[in-house]
Every structure is written in C-alpha cells, then in structure tokens.
Amino acid sequence: MKYTMDFAEMTIPLYMASKIPVIAQCTVTNSLQHGGLLVEDLAVYLGRNKNLVFPHRHNFYHFILFTSGSGSHSIDFEQFEIEPWQMYFMSPGQIHTWAFDKDIAGFVINFDRDFFKTFLLRPEYVNNFSFFSGLVKDEVFVVVEQEREALLHILARLLAHVDDLDFARISLLYLFHVLEKQRRLPDVGENNLYNHTLLRNFMDLIETNYRRLRLPKEYAALLYITPNHLNALAKEFLGFSAGELIRDRIVLEAKRLLVIHDYSVSDIAYELNFNDNSYFTKFFKKATGLTPDEFRKTMVIKHK
Structure with a gap:
C-alpha cells in the first residue's frame, strides 16, 4: 500500500499565496518543532502526514534521507525513484509530491527560512551549499558509503537533542559540510x-x-x-x-x-x-x- 491520493482530494488546511498551495511548517509538525526546527523519524512523519501527497509547496526548507523503502517522489516536475541512502533537499517554493510505500525508513528535517538568522553573521551563507541551489539536479543524490556512518551519527544526535537549538544549528552546518564535501569538484584556486x-x-x-x-x-x-x-x-x-x-x-x-x-x-x-x-x-x-x-x-x- 502506498501513501497516495487523487489530485482532486485536497482536503487538509492550506495557507494560500497567489493561489499556490503552500504548506506551513505548523501544518506538518503537529506542534513538534522546536524554534523553527523539526527532526523526526521518517516513518512517524509520513504516518502523521499521510494525506499530504498532492502537489504543494513548503514555506520552509525540507530534506529527507531514505535508509530503506521504495516508491517515488517529484520536485518541480522531475520524478525520482527512491533507493536506499538517497537524500533530497527542497528550498521554499519548490513544488513537491510523493508516492511512498509503507516500508519507508529514514529521517526528515524541516527548518524555517530564518533558522540561522541570529546565529550566523551572514544567514544567506546556507544558500552557498550546492543542494540549496534551487536546481533539481543538485538536490537529489545518493550519499556515498564512506559518509553514511557519520551522517547517521549526526542525525541520531540531532533527533536526541532537537530542543538544544544552538547544538542543532552547529550539527546541521556540519552535516551540510559533510555532504558538500562528497559533491564538490576539486579546488582549482x-x-x-x-x-x-x-x-x-x-x-x-x-x-x-x-x-x-x-x-x-x-x-x-x-x-x-x-x-x-x-x-x-x-x-x-x-x-x-x-x-x-x-x-x-x-x-x-x-x-x-x-x-x-x-x-x-x-x-x-x-x-x-x-x-x-x-x-x-x-x-x-x-x-x-x-x-x-x-x-x-x-x-x-x-x-x-
């Protein structure tokens, strides 16, 4: 059985902006976020948001790591088949839909646009990471084997200490650097x-x-x-x-x-x-x- 719904069955509350369905973080977190951050087991998140499968936008940053499972998802009309250790990132405004099987496992992290605003001298620094480029080709990739253990360690600690926002911000930035390292071309000066x-x-x-x-x-x-x-x-x-x-x-x-x-x-x-x-x-x-x-x-x- 898949988490799917007909396009016509848009029944959950939406925040409307220019007639585009935009999902606010409070809609998907059930008041579980801490200071604009949600870190959660993916199966639990999907179980709570099983009807959120029609095309929609978010007003927050959103990324998922799949450790197992199957199905598909699309970002800005490009479709991807899920495989273990695939990760996708989404920036606010991108259109997204999914059809996940129930054996999905992994992690989900959502954070608000202003999550790093008071923490970094230049909050826009986050946009320098390739997977926040807004280009779909940069946003979906498979984590290389040598980085998987470190990634799981970071995510497990984030899940355990999600209410410590400074720790969470530092951990997220470290996670971004770990992932960027595997994707960056050799430095040529x-x-x-x-x-x-x-x-x-x-x-x-x-x-x-x-x-x-x-x-x-x-x-x-x-x-x-x-x-x-x-x-x-x-x-x-x-x-x-x-x-x-x-x-x-x-x-x-x-x-x-x-x-x-x-x-x-x-x-x-x-x-x-x-x-x-x-x-x-x-x-x-x-x-x-x-x-x-x-x-x-x-x-x-x-x-x-």
Missing part, C-alpha cells in the same frame, strides 16, 4: 571560486528578476561582466547557455502555475509579463513540446 561566485550571483539574479529581465546581456550588466563571459561560464560549469537558464526558470514557474486549475492561461501570461497569450503559448510549446493546456491535462492524468 581563487579563479574557480570567483567563477562559482559569479554563477551563484547570476542564479540569484534570475530568481529575483526572471519575470522582467529575459536577456543574458541584462544580467551580465548587473554582474559587471560581458554577455560572452557570462555565457561561457554558464556553459562550462552548468552545461547550459545563460539564455537557457533564464528561459528554464520562466518555464518552471509557468509549470508551477499551470498545476493550479483556477489559474487561467491568461492569468499566467500576465503574471509572467508576456504581452499576450499567443506569445506565451508559443514560448511554452517551444520549450516543452506542449501547449500550456496540454501540459495541464497531462498533470491531471498523472495525479489521478
């Missing part, structure tokens, strides 16, 4: 760090401005580099052109809005700053191979 910083700033600018800035040259100007330099960096480190990254962010937001049925195609075109429905439809179909209405229908079928 200051120039590499500079380039990664530029790309991170580019991605942050896209996130803030994708509704109104569509051209790589506009972002290059904000970064004080040439469009050719920006494009070369994006291709070298991410495998996509700068224009593709901008386009993909617009398409992702369009997909997110399309899964909400009372948001018309006209509403979405206006929300994303397109001049008219026809231009938006052509843009979306060129990127996905489907019209907005066709994409919406495929999502309804998928969640029945």
Whole structure:
C-alpha cells in the first residue's frame, strides 16, 4: 500500500499565496518543532502526514534521507525513484509530491527560512551549499558509503537533542559540510571560486528578476561582466547557455502555475509579463513540446 491520493482530494488546511498551495511548517509538525526546527523519524512523519501527497509547496526548507523503502517522489516536475541512502533537499517554493510505500525508513528535517538568522553573521551563507541551489539536479543524490556512518551519527544526535537549538544549528552546518564535501569538484584556486561566485550571483539574479529581465546581456550588466563571459561560464560549469537558464526558470514557474486549475492561461501570461497569450503559448510549446493546456491535462492524468 502506498501513501497516495487523487489530485482532486485536497482536503487538509492550506495557507494560500497567489493561489499556490503552500504548506506551513505548523501544518506538518503537529506542534513538534522546536524554534523553527523539526527532526523526526521518517516513518512517524509520513504516518502523521499521510494525506499530504498532492502537489504543494513548503514555506520552509525540507530534506529527507531514505535508509530503506521504495516508491517515488517529484520536485518541480522531475520524478525520482527512491533507493536506499538517497537524500533530497527542497528550498521554499519548490513544488513537491510523493508516492511512498509503507516500508519507508529514514529521517526528515524541516527548518524555517530564518533558522540561522541570529546565529550566523551572514544567514544567506546556507544558500552557498550546492543542494540549496534551487536546481533539481543538485538536490537529489545518493550519499556515498564512506559518509553514511557519520551522517547517521549526526542525525541520531540531532533527533536526541532537537530542543538544544544552538547544538542543532552547529550539527546541521556540519552535516551540510559533510555532504558538500562528497559533491564538490576539486579546488582549482581563487579563479574557480570567483567563477562559482559569479554563477551563484547570476542564479540569484534570475530568481529575483526572471519575470522582467529575459536577456543574458541584462544580467551580465548587473554582474559587471560581458554577455560572452557570462555565457561561457554558464556553459562550462552548468552545461547550459545563460539564455537557457533564464528561459528554464520562466518555464518552471509557468509549470508551477499551470498545476493550479483556477489559474487561467491568461492569468499566467500576465503574471509572467508576456504581452499576450499567443506569445506565451508559443514560448511554452517551444520549450516543452506542449501547449500550456496540454501540459495541464497531462498533470491531471498523472495525479489521478
């Protein structure tokens, strides 16, 4: 038996923002979080939230480690089959759904956006970890064998001392560093760090401005580099052109809005700053191979 539900059966209380279902942490924790943090056995968490399987967003950071079990989950419309030692991270705002079997085991951690605000001089430092990039390709991975024992030790201690918030913050940061170490490319010096910083700033600018800035040259100007330099960096480190990254962010937001049925195609075109429905439809179909209405229908079928 799986934790599943038809898309139409959205019955639990939701916090609504721009017609997108956003789940607040208080909805999923049953008052168990401590100062904006929840650390819990995954089977217990799923048992309490067994109806939370329709597409939704969170207003908090969320990550899960699977130590056993099967099933699938999706983040921003990319689906993954569960395997032991898989871990996924989600930033606030990403769309998520799951279909887990009942033999699932592992850990879940949720923490609020401001969890590190008074603890770090630069709270945004957390966003420097690759798995909080907002790019799905960085957020789902299998923990390498040599890091598993250390990871379990950290999570077990967090579970036992979740009410000690300073200990929890230090432990979480250490856990992030352990995981980042296995994913980071070999250091090639200051120039590499500079380039990664530029790309991170580019991605942050896209996130803030994708509704109104569509051209790589506009972002290059904000970064004080040439469009050719920006494009070369994006291709070298991410495998996509700068224009593709901008386009993909617009398409992702369009997909997110399309899964909400009372948001018309006209509403979405206006929300994303397109001049008219026809231009938006052509843009979306060129990127996905489907019209907005066709994409919406495929999502309804998928969640029945």
